[in-house]
Amino acid sequence: MNRLLRPLTGLGRTLGRTTLGLTLDLASGLARAGEAAADSLGGRDRSPAVLRVRVLILRDGKGVPLTTPEAVQPALNTADRILRQEVGVRVRVASIRTVVEIPPDAALNPRANKALLLDDVLGRTEFYRRHLDTVDTVDAAGPADAARIPDAVRSLLPPVLAVPITVIVVRQIAGNTTGCSLGSSADWVIAQAALFDAANTDSYDETVLVHELGHALNLPHHTDRSNLMAPESSPPDRIRGTRLVGWQRALIQANRHVIPGAVSGTAPDHG
Numbered sequence: 001m002n003r004l005l006r007p008l009t010g011l012g013r014t015l016g017r018t019t020l021g022l023t024l025d026l027a028s029g030l031a032r033a034g035e036a037a038a039d040s041l042g043g044r045d046r047s048p049a050v051l052r053v054r055v056l057i058l059r060d061g062k063g064v065p066l067t068t069p070e071a072v073q074p075a076l077n078t079a080d081r082i083l084r085q086e087v088g089v090r091v092r093v094a095s096i097r098t099v100v101e102i103p104p105d106a107a108l109n110p111r112a113n114k115a116l117l118l119d120d121v122l123g124r125t126e127f128y129r130r131h132l133d134t135v136d137t138v139d140a141a142g143p144a145d146a147a148r149i150p151d152a153v154r155s156l157l158p159p160v161l162a163v164p165i166t167v168i169v170v171r172q173i174a175g176n177t178t179g180c181s182l183g184s185s186a187d188w189v190i191a192q193a194a195l196f197d198a199a200n201t202d203s204y205d206e207t208v209l210v211h212e213l214g215h216a217l218n219l220p221h222h223t224d225r226s227n228l229m230a231p232e233s234s235p236p237d238r239i240r241g242t243r244l245v246g247w248q249r250a251l252i253q254a255n256r257h258v259i260p261g262a263v264s265g266t267a268p269d270h271g
């Protein structure tokens, strides 16, 4: 592909994914609102919804993994606890893998926010996407979860609904950023390895992973420091809060990545 055409193709892909993501979020949200209304009329309860998360750990230039699955696990547990308490969504870890191929510097030490979006448009996030693609997306929801997806939503599968969000552990993100997401246009987020280094109290922060998941689920920043989507978090003393408010809950529950809970039994008959 020539040099002029390549950015245009990348732009089309990024814009296309953004539009597709937003459209699917809306469609899945409408389908779920209808289901929830039917359940409440029928007096039925639902088990927690599920968000599946994958973790890809990169290696440094010498081939040494940037972190370990054990080190990432507490942040995944925190994500599960916060989303369960605040939104009724369980975080299920689908896999934690260490990528064998040594990444180019741009993938190991990526740029943040708008620059990362530009890099996505320019095709510079190829390394991430190539390794996402090696993971199965055909039966992304898994057999047990797939059975719980409403028929109206299931007809759109695969591979765009109920796809897990992948957390890619990188070495260093440019600037003061420690994690970054492209919002609903990407099924992946990046997080800096030092976030998971419990020995380093100045960098260890279990809230960043779940904050970035929030962005991937379409949440913008929130000004309240007690909110999970507060932009700033400074370990060890000023770590952001974990709260989510009503409209944030609604956005997460309607998101195309979230698998709705199963209906658990029927309500007692009041005659």
Ligand SMILES: [Zn+2]
Residues within 6 Å of the ligand: 211, 215, 221, 230, 231
């Ligand atoms: Zn943020």
